[in-house]
Amino acid sequence: MSIDSLRQKPSWKALEQHHSEIGAVHLRELFAQDPDRGERLCAEGAGLYLDYSKNRVTDETMRLLCELARECGVEERRDAMFRGQHINVSEDRPALHVALRMPRGSSLVVDGADVVAQVHSVLDRMATFARRIRSGEWKGHSGKPIRNIVNVGIGGSDLGPVMAYEALRHYTRRDLTFRFVSNVDATDFVEATRDLSPEETLFIISSKTFGTLETLTNARSARDWVVGALGSEEAVARHFVAVSTHARRVAEFGIDTANMFEFWDWVGGRYSMDSAIGLSTMVAIGPEQFQDMLAGFHAMDEHFRTAPLEANLPGLMGLLAVWYAEFFGVQTIGVMPYEQYLKRFPAYLQQLTMESNGKHVTLGGTPVDYDTGPVYWGEPGTNGQHSFYQLIHQGTRLIPLDLIGFGKSLNPLGDHHDILSSNIFAQAEALAFGKTEREVRAEGTAPEVVPHRVMEGNRPTNVLLGEVLTPRLLGTLVSLYEHSVFTQGVIWDIDPFDQWGVELGKVLAARITPELTSDAERELTHDSSSNALIRRYRALKH
């Protein structure tokens, strides 16, 4: 790979020049000049169809973006990731989430170990456990079967399990209750458990490091809740299992490592929902459907690995994100699922995208002189349409959107689904083409109101369509975004697999906690603002 900084690369310079020529061209004009672009600027892979024709691009833009990707070594780095090379440079590890979904019988030897064999051995243990819970064979301390499963974790050890549970609710066992506790705010734990019977409740303590303060605090409260109700420390063995890479800490906490499901340091927290971190998902949907989800992930992995960039869904989406962030100064990208079951998908994506690409130095440690990861956010459409879409349509900021829809509903009811889906196409059309002054006047609008009703348009969208939301398609969708984030990270020459930025806050919180809990008027040595806030908190507390 060239050591030129990104801005010095010939393809970057060509893109700058190209942007000065076409950056201001309206999508109305692009469609007028090229009426068939809606059938050409699209790609398909692993059961997902992407229409990217309503982006502010031409064939030349896409050619130059693919050239940029090649010049930045996206394909080489992708292959290095799939080979298990240590592409997470700041932690000197592979980033090998793709191995979590490689089929049984395949093999990938990394640092001397066949990781696929390890993955399937844990999947088999998870399947046995999930079947025992689902069949009622696994009994609680007092002999009653488990009816409630509470996942305790935070960040990647929570967002994936919650999102997948909500997304796949249609496929879950409705006679089992699933809850998710993440926040160290006691309200989260108390509200999640208040109507549950400890005798019938199993906690899955999910933490890659088993050192995360929020999770350990919630886990200790869970243990007190169980032991207090059942009257014996022995109850822990029947009511707690752990998912972690850290056996010693699991044992120190008091969970038998026979009840621990392992994963590995080459799985990043935000890339872990298909590892043992997905245990609650597997209990909810069953091992067979969990396998289907893994097959969906793998299908998109294979598409990303083998399809040429010009037809590569994650590659194209990643390149479009770079195009807007760098050349249009775009700060945020919205992801709007038109599928109620995907209501937590945007929250899940926020960690995936922003913890990955919120970086300020290159792999070599040099400060970047360009923007990196944009802010990702979203809500299920059509709810968003009645709240913040106004700003997207007529505000002063450019916010590209991904609109996600399906051909079929899992809950067909009258004409709901067609009404829902018509909104996807209507929004994409309105955002792209807007409404001209002439059109507004032709409607007989009072002259003074005309400017308020004009819609400039030229707002870009990607539309993603699948047949129906299944475990398989969920895996495909998550993998699509994982690899889109990866593509962006390679272009920006950053490490999308570390997260040093979250550490300082943790260290400072650990220092401040005793200053809040201690009765003694400890001397405060922070800045004047922090000192004053702590004093005010102490006063309010008492």
Ligand code: F6P
């Ligand atoms: O917030 C930082 C972070 O390290 C995330 O990257 C991670 O997903 C989360 O904390 C939870 O970490 P763990 O699974 O080790 O408890």
